[in-house]
Amino acid sequence: MEMKLSYKDLITLLATELKIDEKLASENLAAWVEAVKKGAKENGEYHVAGLGTFSLVKGEWSFSPENELALEVNYKYAGMKPIEILPAYASKIGKAEDEKDKSHDDKTESGEVKTEQEVKSPEEESKKEKPPETSISHKEKLEDEDPFFGLDSADSDFHDPFDVLDEFDSGEKKSILKQEETDDSKMEARLDKDKKDAVNQDSGTGKNSKTGINVDEKTDKKADKEVTKTGKKADDVPRKATAPEKETSTGFTDAVRVSGSDSGGVKKNTKVSDKRRRADKSNSKIWMLPIFVAAIILAAMLYFHFEGWFLAQKNRIEQMITEQQTDSPEVPLVSDEIAEPDASEDGIDALEDGIDASPFGLMGMEEGDLLYGSYTIVLHSIVSENRAQIEKNRLQEEGFKATMWQATLPNGRQTWRVGVGQFENVSDAEEAISNLPEPYKSNNFIIRIR
Amino acid sequence: MAMTQKETEQKITALIAKALKQHQEVELKNLGVFSIFHRKQDHRQEKDGRVLLAPPADIITFRSD
Numbered sequence: 390m391e392m393k394l395s396y397k398d399l400i401t402l403l404a405t406e407l408k409i410d411e412k413l414a415s416e417n418l419a420a421w422v423e424a425v426k427k428g429a430k431e432n433g434e435y436h437v438a439g440l441g442t443f444s445l446v447k448g449e450w451s452f453s454p455e456n457e458l459a460l461e462v463n464y465k466y467a468g469m470k471p472i473e474i475l476p477a478y479a480s481k482i483g484k485a486e487d488e489k490d491k492s493h494d495d496k497t498e499s500g501e502v503k504t505e506q507e508v509k510s511p512e513e514e515s516k517k518e519k520p521p522e523t524s525i526s527h528k529e530k531l532e533d534e535d536p537f538f539g540l541d542s543a544d545s546d547f548h549d550p551f552d553v554l555d556e557f558d559s560g561e562k563k564s565i566l567k568q569e570e571t572d573d574s575k576m577e578a579r580l581d582k583d584k585k586d587a588v589n590q591d592s593g594t595g596k597n598s599k600t601g602i603n604v605d606e607k608t609d610k611k612a613d614k615e616v617t618k619t620g621k622k623a624d625d626v627p628r629k630a631t632a633p634e635k636e637t638s639t640g641f642t643d644a645v646r647v648s649g650s651d652s653g654g655v656k657k658n659t660k661v662s663d664k665r666r667r668a669d670k671s672n673s674k675i676w677m678l679p680i681f682v683a684a685i686i687l688a689a690m691l692y693f694h695f696e697g698w699f700l701a702q703k704n705r706i707e708q709m710i711t712e713q714q715t716d717s718p719e720v721p722l723v724s725d726e727i728a729e730p731d732a733s734e735d736g737i738d739a740l741e742d743g744i745d746a747s748p749f750g751l752m753g754m755e756e757g758d759l760l761y762g763s764y765t766i767v768l769h770s771i772v773s774e775n776r777a778q779i780e781k782n783r784l785q786e787e788g789f790k791a792t793m794w795q796a797t798l799p800n801g802r803q804t805w806r807v808g809v810g811q812f813e814n815v816s817d818a819e820e821a822i823s824n825l826p827e828p829y830k831s832n833n834f835i836i837r838i839r
Numbered sequence: 840m841a842m843t844q845k846e847t848e849q850k851i852t853a854l855i856a857k858a859l860k861q862h863q864e865v866e867l868k869n870l871g872v873f874s875i876f877h878r879k880q881d882h883r884q885e886k887d888g889r890v891l892l893a894p895p896a897d898i899i900t901f902r903s904d
Contacts, residue, residue: 394858452901469894478888
């Protein structure tokens with residue numbers, strides 16, 4: 390189709406339409422043009438029914454087409470309206486942010502919160518580096534920079550569960566050291582006492598001078614026994630430290646006390662570790678969310694995949710059935726059954742009553758050929774021919790005048806389009822869209838049949 | 840004669856409208872040229888910050904001689 394209708398072509402067409410010769414047609418066209426020019430010059434504008442209004446303002450010609458013509462020319466994009474991509478500035482989010490900023494400012498003014506983000510002069514910054522201020526500001530800075538800051542600090546509620554072992558070990562070591570010290574001091578005290586006794590005995594009685602050595606030996610043996618005993622006890626401490634026992638030994642009592650205090654620490658730390666476990670659980674819940682979403686998407690993909698597969702299978706079965714019916718001579722054809730009443734006059738009347746004889750409209754049976762130049766409402770654009778055929782059959786079952794044809798997209802891809810109704814103009818098609826059920830009502834486009 | 844003139848005017852109008860519906864350029868001697876301008880999809884920002892996506896459109900334009 391030629392994309393330009395020249396003046397000469399227009400004269401030829403007019404002559405054909407009016408069944409007059411071209412010369413007369415040319416004169417008529419020239420007269421019409423003059424009438425338009427004259428009318429616009431006299432009144433400022435001239436309206437031509439079915440075309441639009443010509444205006445002449447300060448020697449400048451302009452033309453505004455009639456709404457119906459403009460709509461038909463713009464049939465491809467009929468019904469499309471501007472879409473809001475981003476909302477206005479004064480939104481709720483903006484207000485919330487403003488309020489947040491305001492509250493932040495109030496806090497800084499009242500002195501409750503002081504951060505290093507405040508803009509200060511270099512002198513003030515140098516002052517800020519003094520120890521007491523930096524100790525606070527450094528902590529705040531770390532809090533700002535390191536998201537995990539404070540987890541290992543003493544002030545924090547969170548503790549490493551392995552710290553319990555360290556604390557326990559340190560407590561145990563302390564108790565052992567303390568015990569060893571007390572044993573040594575005890576030994577020294579006893580030795581001093583024995584020496585003093587021996588001196589007193591030596592100085593007091595000669596009988597005791599002999600026994601003095603024995604006494605020393607005894608004391609040494611006792612001391613050795615004590616040492617071995619305490620040594621054993623000291624060796625036993627690590628094993629008995631967790632199980633408190635009634636012992637008179639100072640080392641043991643200390644160890645038991647320490648271990649008792651440590652067990653309290655363990656309890657405290659187990660509470661902390663429980664808190665941490667809870668926190669870990671909540672974190673695991675957060676991580677579960679994307680997995681859950683991914684599972685839903687996967688399920689949806691599988692559903693749509695199998696839906697298409699089932700539709701294809703259904704169509705194949707239907708085709709096989711129809712082939713079998715056509716192959717077998719015993720089974721009467723459905724078309725023959727319909728053809729019989731067509732032969733009679735009553736049948737024709739019945740069909741005429743049941744079906745609208747007009748080729749235009751939304752509902753009714755599909756006519757033999759498409760009326761080129763008319764409009765239709767496209768509801769489906771599908772790559773698979775089988776699926777398009779199924780959708781067409783379904784629409785026909787619902788009573789729509791459904792048509793199907795192959796179209797080539799601008800990117801070269803081939804699709805099967807399923808349209809409903811045939812309309813003389815776009816206005817009728819748009820009116821018919823309002824009668825369509827959802828989701829077709831909001832998801833369609835009008836196209837000219839070419 | 841008046842009836843014939845009206846019929847002629849209607850025919851001329853119908854022929855021009857039909858050509859425009861088929862997105863053809865129509866030339867009228869001593870008057871101007873009708874053509875179809877395709878406006879592409881575009882987005883614009885309003886003063887209040889809203890961003891609107893304007894759909895594409897085929898518009899009839901007239902250029903006088």
